[in-house]
Amino acid sequence: MSADIVRKIGDEGMKSDVPDFQIGDTVSVHVKIREGDKERVQVFTGYVLARDGGGGTETYTVRRVSHGVGVERVFPLHSPYVEKIEVVRSAHVRRAKLYYQRGLTGRKARLKEKIVVKK
Amino acid sequence: MNGILGRKLGMTQIFDDAGRRVAVTVIAAGPCLVVQRKTKSSDGYEAVKLGFEPQKASRLSKTALGEYNKAGVDPQRMMQEFPCAADEELAPGTRVTVDQFEGVTHVDVAATSKGRGFAGVVKRYNMAGGAKTHGGHSKRRVGAIGQCSYPARVMKGQKMPGHMGNVRVTQQNLKLLAIRPEENLLLVQGAVPGPNGGVVRVSRALKKAGKSA
Numbered sequence: 001m002s003a004d005i006v007r008k009i010g011d012e013g014m015k016s017d018v019p020d021f022q023i024g025d026t027v028s029v030h031v032k033i034r035e036g037d038k039e040r041v042q043v044f045t046g047y048v049l050a051r052d053g054g055g056g057t058e059t060y061t062v063r064r065v066s067h068g069v070g071v072e073r074v075f076p077l078h079s080p081y082v083e084k085i086e087v088v089r090s091a092h093v094r095r096a097k098l099y100y101q102r103g104l105t106g107r108k109a110r111l112k113e114k115i116v117v118k119k
Numbered sequence: 120m121n122g123i124l125g126r127k128l129g130m131t132q133i134f135d136d137a138g139r140r141v142a143v144t145v146i147a148a149g150p151c152l153v154v155q156r157k158t159k160s161s162d163g164y165e166a167v168k169l170g171f172e173p174q175k176a177s178r179l180s181k182t183a184l185g186e187y188n189k190a191g192v193d194p195q196r197m198m199q200e201f202p203c204a205a206d207e208e209l210a211p212g213t214r215v216t217v218d219q220f221e222g223v224t225h226v227d228v229a230a231t232s233k234g235r236g237f238a239g240v241v242k243r244y245n246m247a248g249g250a251k252t253h254g255g256h257s258k259r260r261v262g263a264i265g266q267c268s269y270p271a272r273v274m275k276g277q278k279m280p281g282h283m284g285n286v287r288v289t290q291q292n293l294k295l296l297a298i299r300p301e302e303n304l305l306l307v308q309g310a311v312p313g314p315n316g317g318v319v320r321v322s323r324a325l326k327k328a329g330k331s332a
Binding site: 002003005006007009010012013056057076078079080081 | 128304
């Protein structure tokens with residue numbers, strides 16, 4: 001019972017407009033950034049390496065290779081700083097966590113696109 | 120009146136006004152019932168005795184039961200005293216709730232910490248321990264505990280393995296993030312001693328008194 005109360009409090013900050021995205025999907029995360037008193041939006045595009053946790057505390061890790069350097073950012077799924085998440089493409093993956101991708105470069109690091117058949 | 124008894128429910132995280140994630144401990148505090156009002160004239164100091172969590176009379180000692188009967192209050196599982204001001208009425212039977220923390224910014228939380236049993240020096244005092252490799256034979260040992268023929272003894276207070284935890288710990292100046300009187304809940308920033316479900320004593324932050332709290 002008490003665990004339910006704690007879970008409920010953690011879930012209070014949940015957003016209703018979070019899109020459904022899967023591991024391996026390439027997403028564009030629109031992050032609000034404050035510089036002094038100005039606010040602007042930065043887009044971080046990469047593929048979803050992992051999703052962790054659940055409820056209001058769930059996070060996801062987005063990885064991209066920028067200038068030859070792998071960059072990973074962890075976002076809370078319901079972060080107020082994230083304006084929107086766009087799913088650019090989906091990939092066929094067989095793991096829930098794509099950590100093996102970290103050691104791969106070039107052709108080996110490609111993720112095969114998943115063709116979504118619309119019903 | 121500046122305190123209440125409660126139970127630690129657990130931890131989660133919330134987003135604050137600035138959108139940052141903040142770790143919070145959820146405490147179900149009160150409602151407590153006033154069992155006795157101690158005054159300067161009758162007891163030599165001003166205090167209020169609070170009972171928390173209803174309990175069957177048959178589970179209490181006769182001394183405790185006597186106190187509840189005298190106050191005309193339903194029997195409670197536990198009783199603790201809190202200091203209060205001389206001009207506060209607080210007759211026996213008065214309900215004490217989280218409402219009293221309205222406008223309070225910081226609290227102190229006291230509870231019995233989780234017991235760790237007989238713990239070594241690495242866990243108990245954060246000592247570094249010895250080398251795990253390169254032929255090290257003192258992986259988690261204490262190391263040297265003194266000098267030689269002078270002083271020829273071990274200094275008092277030398278940190279050694281022993282029982283750790285299961286003592287009363289007060290975590291001071293925790294930020295009080297939210298009060299929810301309708302659910303009897305307090306949301307406190309950061310960690311609080313003890314296990315989930317453990318009894319905690321929440322009071323106004325002693326070291327913030329006279330300031331904003």
